[in-house]
Amino acid sequence: MAVIVPISPPKTTPTKPIIITQFPHNPKPLILQKCKTIKDLNQIHAHLIKTQFLNNPSIAENFLESAAITIRHQPIDYAISVFNKLNEPNSSAYNVMIRGLVLKNLFHEAVVMFKKMKQNMVDVDEFSFSCVLKACSKLRGLEEGKQVHCQVLKMGFGCCGFVENGLINMYGSCGEVGVARKVFDEMSERDVFSWNALFSGYTKSGRWKEAVELFYYMLEVDAEFDEVSLVSVLTACGRVGDIELGEWVRGFIEANGLKGNLNLVTAAVDMYAKCGRVDMGRCLFDQMTRRDVVAWSAMISGYNQAGRCKEALALFHDMQKANVEPNEVTMVRVLSSCAELGALATGKWVHFYIKKKKLPVTVTLGTALLVFYAKCGSTENLIEVFENMPRKNVLSWSVLIQGLASNGQGNKALKYFDLMLANRIKPNDITFIGVLCACSHAGLVDKGRALFVSMSRDYNIEPRIEHYGCMVDILGRAGLLEDAYRFIQNMPIKPNAVIWRTLLASCKVHKNVTIGEESLKQIRNLEPLHSGDYLLLAGIYSSVGRLEDAIRVRSEMKQLGIKKTPGCSSIEVNGVVYEFFSEDDSNPESEKIYAETEKMMQKIKLAGYVPNVSDARLEAEECDKETSVFHHSEKLAIAFGLIKTSAGTSIRISKNLRVCTDCHNATKMISKVYNREIIVRDRIRFHHFKDGSCSCNDYW
Template sequence: MAISLLSFPAKTLTTTTTPISEFPNNPKTLILEQCKTLNHLKQVHAHLIKSSLVLNPKIAENVLESSAILLPGSMDYALAVFRAIEEPQAAAYNILIRGFTLKQYPEEAVLLFKEMRENDVEPDKFTFACILKVCSRICALKEGEQIHAQIVKFGYGSHGFVQSTLIHLYAKCGKVDVARRVFDELPERGIISWNAMFSGYLKSSHWEEIVILFQEMLESKVGFDEVTLTTVLTACGRLGKLDLGEWIHEYIEAKGLKDNLKLITSLIDMYAKCEKVDTARKLFDKVPRRDVVAWSAMISGYSQSDRCREALNLFHKMQMTKVDPNEVTMVSVLSSCADLGAFETGTWVHSFIKRKRMKLTVTLGTTIMDFYAKCGSIENSLEVFEEMPSKNVLSWNVLIQGLASNGQGRKALEYFSLMREKGIKPSDVTFIGVLSACSHAGLVDEGRDFFVRMSIDYGTEPRIEHYGCMVDILARAGLIEEAYQFIKSMPMEPNAVVWRTLLASCKVHKNIKFGEKSFNHIVKLDPKNSGDYVLMSNIYSSVGKWEDALRARCQMKLQGMKKTPGCSLIEIDGAIHEFFAEDNAHPRSSEIYDAVENMMKRIKSSGYVPNTAEARFDAEEDDKEASVSHHSEKLAIAFGLIRTSPGTTIRISKNLRMCTDCHNATKMISKVFHREIIVRDRNRFHHFKEGSCSCNDYW
């Protein structure tokens, strides 16, 4: 760590000489409690100089404490007071070191400690504790290690207070194993030492070690406090250790700690992360005065449990309470907006962040990027990326994956090249994005090349996800047999997802032979997934093998499985509307179905022909055309047409892959109604405009 010279000049003292009529013999209270401004202190100081009382080290230290710690903006004066002390001892150095630390000049505190040692002033336990805190703050590991040696030299190696700050230093600097050795060598461990070790594990995300350490603490019969329990509850949430979390909850109830907001907030967070979101909400509702941390914990709980609507509803309630959200709140809300495709709400949140001038951290910036990318607004995602003052590999991954899924595969590869030019090492997730870009853009040769190079050039061994991407690249391009042989040659056992990837492409390319092979492998690995039976049935239907198609459907029903219903979401005026195929649940369903009928008539007159092979399997022949016209995305699009102004972009999110008929129909709707329509299905984004789609019919 490079440390500059002291920036505060040792100015000559100038004091106001206003007389003080009654000056106490012991002016400590006057100096430390009654001097509210620097001018007040200067008056007292002048009297002390004239009366020679300032020569008393204790009184001089009182003046130093007032100027260095108690009064704002007076460090230059404090340094001048310090320089006027003829032979300052450890107490004076300690005060000035604390002052530099409190007023955000940690480097100056380190320099002052060095000066103290050069002047042969012996530090005490308070000196070491304070300077170690400074080193922790600026991660000055080298200086901290030197101070550790001096702690041993001066005999403070077993002092709990000093050792606790030493533990904290090593943990903060990423040396958690060294911190643990210091902890283990302590002859007596007080609660401060235990909590320092807990804090170290917390900062390093060593969740399992926190739980083990807590068990040791209980066995050692050492009392614990709020700080301990808060840390352990955090670990319980990360590890899903509900039983220990519930034990702590019972302890809090038994000890009458229900009014401790920090503990209750930690409980809310723990229950939410352990998938007990309703229990967390009951606790949350009982909190009389909720701060931003409590609100954020509950909103985050809903978001992480895929209960995104409830997350947004709670955020709206939070706004009514006038509690200002923080970065954690914004990240959870934006993540929920991304999952729901709630573009309007997320855009408002982004503008709110700008209005509040919240710092665009890597985490917040990357979340905003991800939100825009998942709502099909990749231009906005790119804009945020360029605005971010600092980026990490996750930021680049989100951009590359976003470009890939939004039909800009070649641009995704350009940004991968730029990432390498900037010296950022790609992660294994980066290559999932790169291979996805090749898959969506049909870049087979490029995909093969990246797959080989990722281990040779970048030292990243392919995981099963990368093999799955490679299967997708080959199978999408119609190289079904090559994809099958690639799976058979994998060094690890292929999972159901890999085989399912091949099965999906067999449906697109109407390949029964390898479709059946894929399906047979899938049912052995994941026999209860209804979507696989539907896919196989659709492959048979696509080539007119109706009896085989019916047999696949019957097998599904015999095992008690039901087809996952298609569901599409659309946001209108900040509210999320949900549609299922042939659904009448919406309060304006009559109006929506009239709009669908009108929409289908208009696109038919422009050349659209319904693909009744995509109709509900049990639909009668006369009803098949109506069945395909009532798919969930068509209902959502019709609702968007009647509820938004002409020319407004319509954004739809769907839980399943978009069918061929809906894809063809939406292309025609975009042309006839002069609308851009963005559909996010299970695999990618489709940007429909003037009769064409960004996927180039390759999905």
């Protein structure tokens, strides 16, 4: 039994109360320097009332400053009550109150106080404008900010540096970066805060190119910059891929002894990662003497965005060992990596951690969970997370619909689409990709056609190439190959290789040589053929008995040096992701895995499985073709899963290519013989194998 040791609260040194033996004639130092608590404030307040010092405007201002600003962790109510009792407070008193309200994040109240100041005909100065512009900036109150700008110009403060900086910041925060730049360009003098305010506007609006160009201009005019400027420009370099400028900034950091600035070095790590130099970012990360959650998250994000998801998860484990608490950004990237790898157990642990730590499930985090469960083929968890999300946006609904569709639950996906419309959530172009996919997987041709027309007619959404591809898939999947071919010919936009490849895949399923050959011809005109295109046509020839043509296509592929992309299947066991390649022997337990594979294949043979040797390696000898298909990567992964998991446990596999016909047939039989649910995510969709059948209805 674990022994829980109670932790004593940290010892704090109590603040000594002020003892006032005689109230000074000049109470300013007492008020601003020695007043530390609300109790001190009460005591001084009593003396100010008694001595009538509170009627002195400067003393009243000092007292308000102490109540509203200096004692930071106290509510501002006390200062407001004192302010409301002052006889005709002057501009300094109003400025203190506006500043105090801004510091307490009461931005709306700060704007109201400024309006009250104007209504009471109190003189407004540059400090009033600076504070109220900050409040407008935080509120993104563009209209209020414009009104303040008019007052600035009217009262002649348009050339005051920190008022201009406030205007730049306000317009930038409200998305009016063009106006912010106009204010900036018209300034007679600019300090580093002016440049940083404009940088902030560009970065908040995602105008990364302009931010980079601004820094080049800054260097050109020899303007002074600081660490804040460099963080902004490094972030922008990462977004636009300007590694040259990023390297220059990194060199400046090292040359000027700024490597101790955590924010700056973290921005450099992030820049390298986003520019595709993940290893350079890791090198810099490893050199950091101190790393906060932002630094860890930046490096994890870098691995995730580079598709190096196993390294992202390994680094996350290191982060846990370092006792650094992850934040929402970390969780989103880790979930994304788990989704790509199909690492259900690790992702579920992350979900449990979110619940345990009571992290707020924002729309961003909730949607990341939806993507994770959808990509791991766990539809029950997908629906549960969706139903429990406190807030959902159109992307959340779209991910749910797409997730259900790709997992073979097209009808359920369409029911959620109807519920989405009932909740008055307007669908977007991404939603319709999911909805059309649902129609495709459910075989609902007429419904798909109606929804495709509805996109532009009812929702003013112009179909993109992806939507046309979905319609080709709907028609092709249903065997309406002539209709699909005519649909492509009548498209208002030029079909791409993906469109024709979709039709080619349908031709393989329905054994249509003529349209299959035409599809391959069109693909060749658009882009160089890759191995999958040749294999699809060869498969069509084989399916209709034209073996010589199938051999010819495969020989042509070999002569051109086009190699089949090696199949890689991954499986997660006890939080560790294992990868398998065809005929791979790199696993320490390879001998055991191959023995289990042989046993598995013999078992399903007895149950009626017949190997499809046309899916064997091109170079395999005739006598070795059966062994070749037995050793495909997903079969090795399934055998490993049978060894490492208990009877009845679901086995989840992720594969980088489409599942071949032989593996599909074999996995159906394995699910029946071993009484296991096997979920395979291939490059196209999910296959849920159970009791000898698959959710894709043998079309993929």
